[in-house]
Amino acid sequence: MAPDDSAAPPDRTAASDTPSRSDRGAEASASATTDILTHANAPLPDARERPRTEPAAAPTGGFELARGSALGRYVVLERIGAGTMGVVFRAYDPELDRRLAIKLVAVRGRLRKRGAEVRARLLREAQALARVDHPNVIQVHDVGTFAPPHDHDGGGPLVFVAMEYVDGGTLRTWLAAQPRAWPAILDVFIQAGRGLAAAHAADLIHRDFKPDNVMVGRDGRVRVLDFGLARAASGGNESAPESIEFAERAQHSVDFDDALTQDGTILGTPAYMAPELHVGAPAVAASDQFAFCVALWEALYGERPFAGDSHAAIAFNIMQGRVRAVPSDRRVPRWLHRVLLVGLAGEANDRFASMTALVDELARDRGRIRRRVAVAIAIGGVAAAAYAAPRATDRDRACPERDERLAAAWNPAVRDELAASFAATSLPFARESWQSTAALLDDFGTRWQHARTEACRATHVRGEQSEALLDLRMTCLDRRLGDFEALLAVYRTPTRDAVVGAVEAARGLPDLRDCSDTTTLVAHQRMPDDPALRERITTAQTELTGIRAALGAGDYRRVAPQLAALRDELLAIDWAPLSLELLHLHARVELETGATTAARDDWEQAFAEGIVAGDLEHAAFVASKLVYVASRMSTIERGRSWARIGHTLLRGFDDDGSSEVALWSAEGALATTAGEWTAGLAAHRRVQAFWEQRDPASPELAVALGNVGTILRMIGDAAGAMTLHRRELAIYEATLGAEHPDCAIAMRHIGLCASDLGDQDAARAALERALTILRASQGDSTEVATTLDELGRVARRQGRLAEAEGHHREALALWRRELGDRHPDVVVSWMNVGYTQLAAGDHAGALATFDEALAHDDSGPDHPHAIYGANATAKALLQLERAEEARTRLEAALRSKAVAEVDPTLVAETKFLLAQALVAGSNDSQTRARAVTLAVEAHTSYATDATRYADDLREIDGWLAHRGASPSQHP
Known part of the structure; x- marks a missing residue:
């Protein structure tokens, strides 16, 4: 019942400390924005407002065609809708015995003076659309002109377009009918996107894509319609309206969802219009792509990506690239969010190279772990297709198989130099540690070179991507190589801790796959425009790379002052990726050096920064850290809250498993602290299963086996625990060498199992072996102190109480030297001395020791130590017949x-x-x-x-x- 006998040791975590991060900014022309705001504050309805059920007034002269009226060879059945430029009727074609829809388009405003010219252009557009034969584009059967019975306003003949009749409703109606899961929404939009792509292939631009202009048939087929705004990409020479004139029209527009016009020329619907259209530039295919992504965002998140309560406000936010934060109640994968951000880029050339490229990205397997996309993105104003591949004979010259920087950093001479550096430490496991580390470094170098060559060939050999995209990939790879070089620098003059942590640090080198994730690179690599600020960020990234390498090698105390010196300056830069990295590294150091509360505060700040930056993956990673911190601080309910948040965030992005397994591990630690053995065991078994499948020879699996075994021992299955701990030891011996301190930890676990099984001699032998390994590799450390405390417990069980007290007092001295007098682990060790005195019958001495330990405990009356302390002192007081106290x-x-x-x-x-x-x-x-x-x-x-x-x-x-x-x- 004593805490030293029943409390499980803190769980170890094998989670990576290198989460992906994202940051997205968008820049716009200040002068263009000023033009947009010249006039302007017309109120707008909420972007989430339900669709209108009443048709908008149509500028068709106010006439109606009665049921049964003839329109050419067609018979009008009923009016079914109206838009800014026309009215739509359901009609019947007696010659072909089919129903169809007929749209009448009028020429209004000053364009009447060029009525014949405009009608001819509309006819050409409709005829061009009629040649688009695609299941996701409304089929046009016939086009022509129609003279209304009464032309009161002198507009002249109307253009009519006879189209297939779709039995169904608009996409907006379909979305409003019932809640839709994101996969269902995506399937519908993929169909619509394919329709747009087919129109673009025929040189047609929609210019007003929105949910109202998409039909979803009862058969599930989607059709894009209302290409009444379309203009052949190569046709038309009317000058674009000036932005100030546009703003004047915007001021008087009635509805946010209505298309804006200028003298009969349709400009588009403000909420869906790309930035280039807001400043009067001509529409291009990328403009449709922008509108498509606005509509898809709206469908997925229940609100449009750009806020604003007036046309001018929405235009301003579009021009500034001010995308809303993702609503917390929507479950949308992060990869899909990234795709949308690319499609919503402020510059047309920064979006996907084509609608086809965007749709292909959306249609990729949604269950993939990591997306290795090969989307052809036009960046920097040059489309990827414009790149000509060099001749095959030029490949070696264009994309060398061995990068000079990598060759200089990692080669046989460097390998020999580092092997000698490890050997010079005289640590008994240095040779095995170096062999495993070198194999990991070889693997990283091979993968890095392959990634760099492939990136180069994608541009210079296969012509699949632009130079600008190549630059992004190379920059990412260069940063990863910087991490590699920083770690090699640590290995050149390794401390004892660096050799101990060498394998773990090499396994923790950043993932290279993000450098091939085109969508991530394009959406999240932007830095501030200020050159001085960019230079400082670059310098800071280099500094943090060195610190990260030192932390990977376990050198926490040396880097703590460096991080403290950088903290205020780097946070003041206010660039999310930098802030997130700094806060995370600082929290790691604080946790390892005993400043648990400070670590919690920094991770909570990092969580908030991640949410603001829209980086759900980082936020989920930090949530798992906060669950673990809660386990250390015994704040169980707080930890459970963070676990729920973490699981919610995990549903918002594609995870390769690392984020989820980190959360499971932390939940296992939390449940163990709370004494919820079943829940803790289940969580750690999930971690074990993950690593059994991913890498059955990995140190991460050994950690998981250690945690599962610890809980099994705590619930009385010491035999089952012993089996797992022997596997744990075997993995460590194979990967790290038999004298590595991690082997000592496994030996300690084996000793505890032996003690619980009643074999105190075997327990003592295992613990003494562990102590020998730890003292040889670490000197006097907290791990040595932990092992001494365990030896004290075994000695107490054997009745060797003087020996037990000696072990506990030696452990206490080490704890106090390493962590000071007031650390929780120091208090626990102090209590162990008291328990030994209590077992020896020295009740007064035990009470004095307990009270001295508790006097150094700053955890307060609501910490679990208050209960442990009361129980311990009560035992002594009862023996002293001081029952009232x-x-x-x-x-x-x-x-x-x-x-x-x-x-x-x-x-x-x-x-x-x-x-x-x-x-x-x-x-x-x-x-x-x-x-x-x-x-x-x-x-x-x-x-x-x-x-x-x-x-x-x-x-x-x-x-x-x-x-x-x-x-x-x-x-």
């Missing part, structure tokens, strides 16, 4: 908020001790009745694991029987 301390413990946070069996111990204190201090029948009730409650808690707590249950049964009561029946 014991009662006072135990009553205070039961009032602590920590009661709801700790293992219920710890509270059971408190209750049974209080029952004993009450009986010892009073003959009052009411007091004795309360004591029996407390004892029964304690019995109930212990009974949840009768095997493990058999001794405790027997003690309570005897106590109750002596007072004429039982667990099931009492006065």
